[in-house]
Amino acid sequence: MHTAERTTVARLPSGVRIETTVHRYGTGEGPTLYIQAAQHGREINGTELLRRLHGRLTAPDSPDLSGTLIAVPVANPLTFDRVSYTTPEPIDSAAPNMNRCWPGDSEGSIHERMAASLWEEAGAADAIVDLHTGSPEMLTHTVYLRGDDDCRRLAEAFGTDLLLAEAAGAEADAEWDTREFDGKLRVAATRAGIPSITPELGSNKQVGEAAIETGLAGLFGVCRHLGLLDGEPDPWDGTRALNHLGRVRAAESGLFVADAGVDLGLTVGPGDSLGTVYDPASYEPLQEATADREGIVYSIAREATVTAGQTLVGVAERLD
Numbered sequence: 001m002h003t004a005e006r007t008t009v010a011r012l013p014s015g016v017r018i019e020t021t022v023h024r025y026g027t028g029e030g031p032t033l034y035i036q037a038a039q040h041g042r043e044i045n046g047t048e049l050l051r052r053l054h055g056r057l058t059a060p061d062s063p064d065l066s067g068t069l070i071a072v073p074v075a076n077p078l079t080f081d082r083v084s085y086t087t088p089e090p091i092d093s094a095a096p097n098m099n100r101c102w103p104g105d106s107e108g109s110i111h112e113r114m115a116a117s118l119w120e121e122a123g124a125a126d127a128i129v130d131l132h133t134g135s136p137e138m139l140t141h142t143v144y145l146r147g148d149d150d151c152r153r154l155a156e157a158f159g160t161d162l163l164l165a166e167a168a169g170a171e172a173d174a175e176w177d178t179r180e181f182d183g184k185l186r187v188a189a190t191r192a193g194i195p196s197i198t199p200e201l202g203s204n205k206q207v208g209e210a211a212i213e214t215g216l217a218g219l220f221g222v223c224r225h226l227g228l229l230d231g232e233p234d235p236w237d238g239t240r241a242l243n244h245l246g247r248v249r250a251a252e253s254g255l256f257v258a259d260a261g262v263d264l265g266l267t268v269g270p271g272d273s274l275g276t277v278y279d280p281a282s283y284e285p286l287q288e289a290t291a292d293r294e295g296i297v298y299s300i301a302r303e304a305t306v307t308a309g310q311t312l313v314g315v316a317e318r319l320d
């Protein structure tokens with residue numbers, strides 16, 4: 001069974017309603033899985049992935065779901081229309097990034113109201129998949145809360161080769177508070193006792209077939225893990241690593257040129273050269289960027305104009 005419901009999630013100053021569509025599949029008897037995409041609107045691979053999942057779930061020969069699957073392909077129409085990550089100040093000066101204000105506030109800012117509206121579905125689910133995509137120069141991976149076994153199992157069922165465990169709260173570094181990571185949907189849901197994961201499917205703004213196919217297989221794995229579909233997810237045999245901690249940052253502003261051979265998935269060690277930041281006018285090398293630990297290269301700044309403090313290369317340190 002499938003239903004699609006148009007719902008109002010907030011209202012703009014002009015009175016125009018912000019609406020989105022909530023899809024519902026299954027019998028209602030059994031676990032509920034909530035999946036959303038594009039709360040960062042330029043991250044469109046999740047949206048396309050949910051359209052393909054819809055095709056599979058509504059095909060004549062599709063298996064019945066033992067439970068309910070709720071899918072919101074455009075969680076944030078405001079950023080979707082702007083092909084952006086955040087909204088400009090006139091729309092939401094308090095919470096320009098929707099993924100910093102979960103579980104939302106029905107009397108708060110526009111993003112807080114949108115989150116609160118979607119939380120009515122998400123907060124009643126037994127598991128949550130919040131689909132995101134990194135930049136084209138980021139390895140597809142899945143983030144879960146470090147130390148939470150239910151979230152880890154959900155991530156393994158989704159099955160990307162790289163899983164990143166993210167420390168939270170007091171165990172995290174200072175960035176946790178300054179970037180308000182507490183308000184991520186995944187973190188708010190995990191704190192509310194709902195296992196949740198954030199797949200980062202690579203290549204925002206572009207329809208990336210490899211990322212979409214990985215995501216589709218991942219959602220079927222999650223459905224099997226939860227018992228919505230018969231069978232077991234494929235056994236997971238990838239790499240677990242730590243999120244956020246191994247970033248190599250620009251010490252100076254300039255142009256960053258990565259070394260030949262520094263590619264996504266490369267294993268590096270402490271002191272390994274990653275690339276150079278140059279002064280674009282004088283050609284003077286300003287920084288020889290090197291890895292400070294052993295790990296896997298999962299992001300590279302290919303948009304070469306960098307400002308001091310920006311991440312040049314993300315190195316994920318293996319957990320086990």
Ligand SMILES: [Zn+2]
Pocket residue numbers: 040043132133
């Ligand atoms: Zn995102």
